[in-house]
Amino acid sequence: MIQYLCVERFADFTINKALSSGILPRDRVTFLSYEQMFHERQVPAGTYVFTDFDRLTRYELECASEAWRILQRHSGMGLMLNAPHRVLERVALLQALHRARINNYGVWRIGDGILPDRYPVFIRSEDDCAGPETDLIPNEYALMHTIALLQERGTPLRGRIAVEYCAERHMDGYFRKYGAFKIGKTILPHHVHFSPHWIVKAANARRDAVNDDPGKISLPSHEREELDYVMENPHHRELETIFQIASIDFGRIDYSIVGGRIQVYEINTNPTLPSAGRPGAAPHRQITRERFKAAFLALEPYPLPQSALIPIDLAKPQRQDMRAPRANGITT
Known part of the structure; x- marks a missing residue:
């Protein structure tokens, strides 16, 4: 069985939608929440896909990493995808791609008092998928003014980043x-x-x-x-x-x-997955749905026996709740 791991309250937007619509079959794929894994302390053998790191607190991320290492030792023929202790989230990833000369644009954590050296920029949260929270900001003076306005309306700077504008309109205007x-x-x-x-x-x-x-x-x-x-x-x-x-x-x-x-x-790492077709949808949507299903099921081409349970004996005491995203997390 392929086990898809994410925070429970966000599963309905991703894996549960794919399962309920039939894009992924329930006899081959199942959803396992971090809450279940942390508190039940044993899980079935199989292939594991870890996701949703930006919505875990730092403590929970450490628990997920420890669980990943335990499962890896008992994985047998099953695959382990997305090691929590290795995955680069939003800021770390964008900075790494900039250093690798893949991305041309920069990103700065304004909550740390680090201001951009290139403009225009926009401000956004670093650990959600809501997108820009401001219009394009042309210079440092305008940025300081924008920051002051954010603070006046009670918006914390911690966890917010300034991102250098990097986009290009094509000849058709789009x-x-x-x-x-x-x-x-x-x-x-x-x-x-x-x-x-x-x-x-x-x-x-x-x-x-x-x-x-x-x-x-x-x-x-x-x-x-x-x-x-x-x-x-x-x-x-x-x-x-x-x-x-x-x-x-x-x-x-x-x-x-x-x-x-x-x-x-x-x-x-926990994106919206292909959904069931709707009337009038472009024909190639069916192609992407079928390809996604085939590639996902290929993670475990021969389903493993479900009898074996793996103990997840985490060294640290478990909390009774899963909290909001890390304020200083790095990403959706």
Whole structure:
């Protein structure tokens, strides 16, 4: 059995949706919460996919890492994906990619009093997937003013980062954001989102697609471009290198192409998974669903016996609750 580990209250948006819609079969894949693993102290043998690190406190992350090491010793034929003590979350990842000269843009923790040396920037939380909390900030004076306004309305600076703007509008007037999964050894291109705004999220991409604006190009041309991306997997070599730097075996990378080069925005280890088809959905969505299912089930091609239970005897006493995300975590 493939065990998908994440924080319980966020499972309905990810793994439970894939299980309930039939994208992943319940006889091969199951959801196991960190709460269950920490407090029940024994789990079945199998393949384990660890996710959701940005939503764990530092203590919980240490417990997850200890559990991963215990399971690895008893894994047998099962795989272990995403070692909690090795995975780079948002800030550490972006800084590593900048040092590797993959990302051109910088990121700074403003809660530490570290100010950018390049502009424009925007401010966001480092451990959620909500996106920018401000418009583009052109210079240090405007940044200090923005920080003062955030503090006046009671917004803590701890856990907030300034991110250098890095995006590029294409000839058709649209920005693009690509999304691809890493599932074990497989790089699986999934989508391209288009928006006339530099903040390209799935929600505003869908909204822009239905707006009646004669200045926008036709949706079919975008569909064809997305289909080509899905079928050709044009960036798989570069993405494999990036996932290796991140020490991530399972997750979805969000990135763009700026100046002809990949620019990574994040790798989410507990991402939204492909969902059941809806009426009118683009035909290639069925292709991505089938490919995702095949790659995920290939993590454990021959289901292991479920009789064996592995004790998770953590050295530290267990807390009775799972708290909110780490304020100084690093990422979705």
